[in-house]
Amino acid sequence: MTVSPHDQARILSEALPHMQRYDEETVVIKYGGHAMGEEEAAREFARDIVLLEQTAINPVVVHGGGPQIAAMLGRLGIKSQFSGGLRVTDAATVEIVEMVLAGSINKQIVSHINQAGGKAVGLCGKDGNMVIARKAGGPSEASVADVVDLGFVGEPEKIDTTVLDQIIGRELIPVLAPIASGPAGETFNINADTFAGYIAGALKAKRLLLLTDVPGVLDKSKKLIPELSVNDIRKLIADGTISGGMIPKVETCITALEQGVEGVVILDGKVKHAVLLELFTDHGAGTLIHR
Ligand SMILES: Nc1ncnc2c1ncn2[C@@H]1O[C@H](COP(=O)(O)OP(=O)(O)O)[C@@H](O)[C@H]1O
Numbered sequence: 073m074t075v076s077p078h079d080q081a082r083i084l085s086e087a088l089p090h091m092q093r094y095d096e097e098t099v100v101i102k103y104g105g106h107a108m109g110e111e112e113a114a115r116e117f118a119r120d121i122v123l124l125e126q127t128a129i130n131p132v133v134v135h136g137g138g139p140q141i142a143a144m145l146g147r148l149g150i151k152s153q154f155s156g157g158l159r160v161t162d163a164a165t166v167e168i169v170e171m172v173l174a175g176s177i178n179k180q181i182v183s184h185i186n187q188a189g190g191k192a193v194g195l196c197g198k199d200g201n202m203v204i205a206r207k208a209g210g211p212s213e214a215s216v217a218d219v220v221d222l223g224f225v226g227e228p229e230k231i232d233t234t235v236l237d238q239i240i241g242r243e244l245i246p247v248l249a250p251i252a253s254g255p256a257g258e259t260f261n262i263n264a265d266t267f268a269g270y271i272a273g274a275l276k277a278k279r280l281l282l283l284t285d286v287p288g289v290l291d292k293s294k295k296l297i298p299e300l301s302v303n304d305i306r307k308l309i310a311d312g313t314i315s316g317g318m319i320p321k322v323e324t325c326i327t328a329l330e331q332g333v334e335g336v337v338i339l340d341g342k343v344k345h346a347v348l349l350e351l352f353t354d355h356g357a358g359t360l361i362h363r
């Protein structure tokens with residue numbers, strides 16, 4: 073489909089009120105491993121992030137990389153399992169997780185953003201003591217008998233935004249890997265949704281966008297639920313409609329809202345220009361979570 077120059081101008085003009093709404097505001101975008109897709113899609117994502125920065129929005133990218141970690145662990149013959157959407161992470165696994173997340177994936181995203189004309193700065197939670205984590209308990213903590221030892225899986229405990237405050241608003245785009253230090257200097261693997269939620273909360277972000285590989289939260293018949301309240305979420309977890317990797321995602325939404333983030337959206341990062349659709353059109357996308 074070709075768009076006439078007239079239509080192009082109209083589309084840009086219609087984006088103006090949306091751009092004004094987010095002017096100088098911080099938007100945290102969680103880029104999930106499943107949303108990353110092929111090289112061309114990753115480049116388009118990077119262009120969209122640079123476009124946000126160019127329109128005076130302050131984008132902060134937090135990335136995941138679950139499938140990429142799984143591929144590397146597989147190559148090394150290390151078995152891995154999940155409990156409640158979190159990877160049980162032993163000492164050997166945490167080394168690989170850090171290597172893949174803070175190493176290859178982080179630098180790839182930084183490079184794509186830079187090639188698109190932005191200035192990205194790749195960091196993880198260890199930098200500048202941005203995130204200090206404690207050991208996470210199992211998801212079924214309520215039932216002591218069922219407690220799962222997740223190993224080196226962390227839950228953010230203290231967020232220090234000093235480094236981010238130096239970067240944000242200065243034409244630099246932070247790209248954050250969800251790795252953090254513990255109080256004794258140990259390395260913790262943090263679910264990227266959880267990490268993004270805490271960062272968004274600490275920065276009092278205007279929006280937190282969680283990009284994944286499904287259109288949003290789906291009901292039992294796989295239909296998109298456009299809006300959900302915190303209470304709705306609790307019911308959907310209890311009746312099993314929300315499971316696996318979607319659990320840390322919706323829990324993140326609740327934490328972020330509690331910490332003062334204005335709006336949280338779960339959306340399909342595989343849709344072309346998902347971020348622009350959500351922020352710059354009336355159309356919106358995915359599931360909006362509210363109080
Ligand atoms: N109710 C639900 N709606 C949508 N996805 C769900 C739901 N319950 C479980 N899921 C699963 O959660 C996955 C998204 O979480 P995850 O795989 O961790 O994504 P990401 O890598 O983007 O963080 C979906 O692909 C789907 O398999």
Ligand SMILES: CC(=O)N[C@@H](CCC(=O)OP(=O)(O)O)C(=O)O
Nearest residue numbers: 104105136137138158159263264
């Ligand atoms: C504790 C835990 O589960 N950490 C995740 C970190 C990466 C992540 O969350 O990646 P996605 O966003 O692509 O799922 C993991 O090891 O897979």
